Amino acid sequence: MVSLTINGKVVRAEEGEYLLAVIRRMGIDVPALCDHAAVEPYGGCRLCMVEITKESWDGWKNYVTACLYPAEQDLIVNTHSEKVIELRTSLLDLFLARNPETPLIQKLAADHGLTKTSFEVVPEPNDCILCGICTRVCDEMGFAAISMVNRGHGREVAPPLNEAPPDCVGCLACAQACPTNYIKFEDIGTTRKIWGREFELLTCEKTGRPTITREFAAFLSKHRDIPEEYFKVNDEAHRDELASTMGRITRWSVQEETK
Amino acid sequence: MRIESEKQLRDYRKKLADADKKLTKKIMVCHGPGCLASGAEKVSEEFEKQLKRKKITGVTVGSIKKTGCHSFCEKSPLVAIEPAQILYTRVKVKDVAEIIEKSIKGDEIIERLVYHDPHSNDAIPKYPDIPFYKHQTRIALRNLGKINACDIDDYIRVGGYEAAAKALLKMTPEGVIDEVTKANLRGRGGGGFPAGRKWKSCRAVESDVRYVVCNGDEGDPGAFMDRAIMEGDPHTVLEGMIIAAFAVGAKDGYIYVREEYPLAVVNLQKAIEQAEAIGLLGDNILGTDFSLHLHINRGAGAFVCGESSALMLSVAGNVGEPRAKYIRSVVKGLWDKPTVLNNVETYANVPMIIANGADWFTSVGAPKNAGTKAFSLVGKVRHTGLIEVPMGTPLRTIIYDIGGGILKDRPFKAVQTGGPSGGCLAEQHLDLSVDFDTLTKHGSMMGSGGMIVMDDRTCMVDVAKYFLSFLVSESCGKCIPCREGLYQLHKLAIAISEGRAQESDIEKMEHLSEMVVTGSLCGLGKSGPNPFLSTIANFRDEYLTHIRDHKCSAGVCKELIKYEIDAEKCDGCMACIAACAFNAISGKKTKPHVIDQELCTKCGACVAACTREAIMVL
Amino acid sequence: MNSRFVVKPELCIGCRTCELACSFAHAKNGRPGRSRIFVLGGGFKDLFVPVTCLQCEEAACAKSCLVNAITRNPETGAMDLDHDKCVRCMACIAACPFGCSLFDEQQELVIKCDLCGGDPACAKFCPTKALEYKPVTVRALRPAI
Incomplete structure (x- = not known):
């Protein structure tokens, strides 16, 4: 354990624990757009920047992303110093130039007193904030079906060669984890469309309702040891099955007892 | 044959030197x-062909050495005749016969091929007397122009692998680190971090595996030292890496070479094979327990991969994107193992430090900035080349x-050092000494060593715009x-160069730059606004x-200039009309x-075509 | 940790108090209305069975989770789902053979029984003791004969 000071309060933290976790535990609100618990910290959005110093640093201050900076003994952290807020505001100004119509960005910017970007809005703005959560989640799950393509300002999320991604299983994790709902998908009947690829959804033998894609189920059976028959019915039918099994056991044990 | 002791290496070197002495002239x-x-x-090829035909005593085809860069690129192709130290410049195939006749068979100097002083027009036949060479001190580039690039024998002959033998056979890893620390060798890739300290911290980390990596991803426009x-x-790169690996305890090393340098890949590969064949690389180097395997990785054309953490990810087969370096790569680098990463030029200095000692090294250079630095001198300067x-x-x-001096003796305006994220220094900085600390203090940086000289026809807004556009397209985007x-920033710079900006935009750019400097993830971003910051600091008026005036005084920004013909100078030759x-x-x-x-x-074709300088840029 | 749900369907009167208790107990995550326990017909007339997560030893939900969002809580013994980690791929819902990982459409969250941190509200409110949460020995876990 180490002890450090955050916004004037002395707190204890595990050595090596990232500052953002400690800050959040204290209930301090620091914006972070590229942070997702399922994946390693990234340091892309820069909004969680905080000011750090130490008594021994002779007044020198550094600005670091809390999501990646490990807690250290005697560290003095300020999450809302004037400079930090100015930094965050400028960052959001840049975000607004790229994602002017994105509610999440508009909200955060408004919290920092910005309603309109002071820069030139990019041509063809969209809702993608390039936080990389989708691609990192996809990597983490073991598919790596989509990734960041192009460099610099032309960066975007895309499947390989912008074709239907062969490694995608249609689990929708990318779309579900996307903080701005930029990733679009469509479920019509038993067909799912995402990233330009069509998937067939398995249907419950009893209720006829769609569950997950055939590819995803096959993946889980093969790599995660889930018996294929589990995927034949949906959760509702599974519960009914469990209820009637327990019912049969109850009926049988009550009969045994009365004998 | 494998060399397994210092004596064998010495004997081998003597044999090579004796054979070399038999050559009376070397080309x-x-x-x-x-x-x-x-x-x-x-x-x-022409030399080879003619030498085969003509029998000259003491001169064989083996006397021709295809050397590395002799460095006076302005006057290329260069042919030096050794040991007389005569340098022939701009040699054509048709000159070969004359050179052989006069300078190889005889001892005559062909005056029309030697360097002439641009002012006095005096012929200077010997290259050490040419001002371009006279003011240089060569440590990292010591062998360039002196030995066959792809010949380990030639390298050994001039003292190669002596330092590696000394380190491996007579020194301890700690001793090597101490020597490099004492020499105060600072990273030549631009950061200037002391190599000795880096090695020491890497060695101090407990780990079963460590790596040495050589950064050969030289991406700065106009730089070619590495x-x-x-x-x-x-x-010399291999030898430096062997010594570094011995010092930190690495068994594997990677050389990351820029995609655009295919010849470097070929030559390094050849060098590795040659060194492995005689036991100077690979398993049990020089008969000791120490083994080092070197591998070559080719980049894929991303400038950002010159950044150390991106480079390591790229070596490991991932997308080259920087990561936060709050945990340093000497602790957690390539494949999360302790890694020492140095630049090509840094490694090239190491053998000389070990061979000659730290005191010798610190006797060269400035306080806290020991040794030399290589630069590629380019731009509007009369003698471009590697220095x-x-x-x-x-x-x-x-x-x-x-x-x-400046081409056509035009006035000097600025010099850009440190590559795209470096900065521009102005006339008042001409007497600054070039070292890591001074350049950084004045808003530029050493960088890997690009040096672009600009004259009064260079618009500083345009320069900032160019380098920003380079950085915008090379930013990884993370x-x-x-x-x-x-x-x-680039957009605003364009607005200024097109006369669409307001004065408040400068303030806006300064504010934004400050944020980018503080807020960016890696060194590329942190130094990204430098092209703007250093030009605004020194050329605010421009x-x-x-x-204010919608004028580009240098006559570069197309939107702000117009071409007109001076009726008095124009003789009506119609050359511009054709152009x-x-x-x-x-x-x-x-x-x-x-x-x-x-x-x-405003393409400027007429200006180039006009023989009487009658076309004015207003 | 040694506590288990002890279910006696013969005592269940189908009043669904457990469902109500569950949805209020988890109202901190949103609105009440979606319970993690279900009172279902047991296949015989007038036989009701309260069904909820069994916190399996080798849980299919955890195995199917590719981001390790479902882990055993060492204190309560429950298979807890970390909502921050969950990417809502629905693998656990499809994989659970008892249908006890659920999707809450309103909150757009995957939910499952978390034993209310060791003191399940459902059992506490059961008026007939058809559902109890109490320490049991391994022998008692088998059907009484």
């Missing part, structure tokens, strides 16, 4: 990038003595400040003229011509 044909581009290969070393003296000077050499010496911030692709110039023969401003695209 050094520079095979550096500049000379190859100007036809050096044909010249050396290229010259990798292509022209690959063994190496002691740290602390004044900019003026580099530009006026070595570089021979973090917002660099991706969006530099993009917006920015203001663009904004204009847009039929914007009209006029009759012998009568002054006129440019139609509506049709003119």
Whole structure:
């Protein structure tokens, strides 16, 4: 354990624990757009920047992303110093130039007193904030079906060669984890469309309702040891099955007892 | 044959030296990038052909050495005749016969081929007397132009692998680190971090595996020092890496070579094979327990991969994107193992430090900035080329003595050091000494060693715009400040160069720059606004003229200039009319011509075509 | 940790108090209305069975989770789902053979029984003791004969 000071309060933290976790535990609100618990910290959005110093640093201050900076003994952290807020505001100004119509960005910017970007809005703005959560989640799950393509300002999320991604299983994790709902998908009947690829959804033998894609189920059976028959019915039918099994056991044990 | 002891190495070196002494004349044909581009290969072939035909005592085909960059690129292709130290410049195939007749068979000097002083027009036949060479001190580039690039025997002959043998057989790893620390060798890739300290911290981390990595991803526009070393003296890189690996305890090393340097890859590969074949690399080097395997990785054309953490990810097969370095790569680097990463030039210095000692090294250069630094001197300077000077050499010496001054003796305006994310220094900085600390203090940086000289026809807004556009397209795009911030800076710079900006935009750019510097993830982003920051610091007036007066004093920014013909100077030769692709110039023969401003695209073709300098840029 | 749900369907009167208790107990995550326990017909007339997560030893939900969002809580013994980690791929819902990982459409969250941190509200409110949460020995876990 180490002890450090955050916004004037002395707190204890595990050595090596990232500052953002400690800050959040204290209930301090620091914006972070590229942070997702399922994946390693990234340091892309820069909004969680905080000011750090130490008594021994002779007044020198550094600005670091809390999501990646490990807690250290005697560290003095300020999450809302004037400079930090100015930094965050400028960052959001840049975000607004790229994602002017994105509610999440508009909200955060408004919290920092910005309603309109002071820069030139990019041509063809969209809702993608390039936080990389989708691609990192996809990597983490073991598919790596989509990734960041192009460099610099032309960066975007895309499947390989912008074709239907062969490694995608249609689990929708990318779309579900996307903080701005930029990733679009469509479920019509038993067909799912995402990233330009069509998937067939398995249907419950009893209720006829769609569950997950055939590819995803096959993946889980093969790599995660889930018996294929589990995927034949949906959760509702599974519960009914469990209820009637327990019912049969109850009926049988009550009969045994009365004998 | 494997060399397994110091004595064997010494004996082998003596044998090679004796054989070399039998050659009375040696013909050094520079095979550096500049000379190859100007036809050096044909010249050396011609020498070979003619030498085969003519029998000259003491001179064989083996006397021709295809050397690495001899460095006076301006005058390429270069042929040096050793041991007389005669340098022939701009040698053509048709000159070969004459050189053989006069300078190889005889001892005559062909005056029309030697260097002439641009002012006095005196012939200077011996290269050590040429000002370009006279002010240089060569440590990292010591073998360039002196040995066959791809010949380990030639390298051993001039003392190669002596330092490796000394380190491995007579020193302890700690001893090597101490020596390098004492020599105060600072990272030549631009950061200037002491190599000794880096090695020491890497060795101190407990780990079963450690790596040494060589950064040969030289991406700065106009820089070619590392290229010259990798292509022209690959063994010195290997030797430096062997010593580093021995010091930190690494068994594997990676050389990351820029995609655009295929010859460097070929030569390094050859060098590795040659060194492995005689037991100077691979398992049990020089008969000791120490083994090192070196591997070559080719980049894929991303500038950002020159950044150490991105480079390591790229070596490991991932997308080259920087990561936060709050945990340093000496602790957690390549494949999360402790890793020492140094630049090509840093490694090239290491053998000399070990061989000659730290005291010798610190005797060269400036306080806290020991040794030398290689630069590629380019731009509007008379003598472009590869140079190496002691740290602390004044900019003026580099530009006026070595570089021979500004082309056409125009006024000097600025010098850009440190690559795209470096900065521009102005006339008042000409007497600054070139070292890590001084350059950084004045808003530029050493960088890997690009040095671009600019004259009064260079617009500083345009320079900032160019480097920003380079950085915008080379930013990896991972973090917002660099991706969006530099993009917006570039947009604003364009607005200024097109006369659409307001004065408040400068303030906005300064504010944004400060944010990008503080907020960016890696060094590329943190130094990204430098092209703007250093030009605004030294050339604020020029920015203001663009904004207030809508004028580009250097005559570069197309939106703010127009071409007009000086009727007094124009003799009506019609050359400009022929050159204009847009039929914007009209006029009759012998009568002054006129440019139609509506049709003119300001391409400048007329200016180039005019023989009387009658076309004015307003 | 040694506590288990002890279910006696013969005592269940189908009043659904457990469902109500569950949805209020988890109202901190949103609105009440979606319970993690279900009172279902047991296949015989007038036989109701309260069904909820069994916190399996080798849980299919955890195995199917590709981001390790479902882990055993060492204090309560429950298979807890970390909502921050969950990417809502629905693998656990499809994989659970008892249908006890659920999707809450309103909150757009995957939910499952978390034993209310060791003191399940459902059992506490059961008026007939058809559902109890109490320490049991391994022998008692088998059907009484």
